[in-house]
Amino acid sequence: MRELTYYVATSLDGRIAAPDGTWGAFLDEGDHMDVLVDEYADTLPGHVQNALGIRSSGTLFDTVIMGWTTYAAALDAGIVSPYPHLRQFVATRHRQSESPDVTVTADPVATVRELREEDGAGIWLAGGGDLAGTLIDSVDRLILKINPVVLGDGVPLFGGASYADRSFERTRLRAFDSGVVIAEYTRRAGGGS
Template sequence: MRELVYYVAVSLDGAIAGPDGETDAFLAAGDHMTVLLTEFPETLPAHVADALGIRVTAGRFDTVMMGRDTLRPALEIGVTSPYPHLRQIVATRADGGGFDPDIAVTREPLRTVRELKREPGGDIWLCGGGELAGSLLPEIDRLILKRNPVVLGSGIPLFGESAFEPRTFDLVGTRAFDSGVIIEEYVARR
């Protein structure tokens, strides 16, 4: 069965981005990058892969779900379809117009994820944001956190600020790198 995997960079104080969505404090270089690029090549946006001369190959994910604010930085630089190699879905409460035709829009992300899980295919990558992750917490099967050695002080919490029922995850692996990044993997307890 397909899993919903929340694969995201996070600070030591639990933020996935700064207050205005900035992610430049997260390490984009270091020994952890080799693992990220070999194990999760499909999570590299196509325009970044092109700039680095990297060929994006298939991996564990065939679908990406993200909130509108997660897509916004790409749109601001003219990238209308950051992951053309994946099925792209944007969850938004706002008007769904104006997106690339390759991007599906949902106003009901929980229902959409449940439908996706019943379909054949690879895992579903929950790319962000925090509010979306909080709303999808009942369906998140696995967390893969790229814990960066930085404290942001404020920003977008890993699971947003919406109220949700507590959920327990079991730690199934950690990998520490000289860069200071630690990849933590958790599986939802059933």
């Protein structure tokens, strides 16, 4: 069964974006960037890979699911297929995709359930927070790029998730001189569905 991994940048106080949806406070330079490019190239948008002269391997992730607001950031930049190297899904009930390479789903829980049964590499949950809250019980792994900033308000890591004991075990922790910490977790046995 394929795993769903929530790989996302967050603030120290668990915000994945400012109240206006931007993430400009997060560090996009520093000694942690080599790890992001080397180990997580599958998560780099196509235009970024082109600019860096790299190609992702598709061995970590071959599918991405994102909320409309996450997808809209690419649309605002004129990019209708942000991850052309991945199979792309956007969760929304009210919008249509602007690219034949992007599949819209009104039921992300059922979509993830079906994707997990297919053969292939991992499934990347790219955000946003409300979608992560909807899919929280399907998340197998967390990879958090924790930035040394407190936003105080903004988009929560798991928006709208109801209270429940969902336990994860830390499997790896790397701290960088930039102040960024990459923390990796896997769901504990019995820690959710």
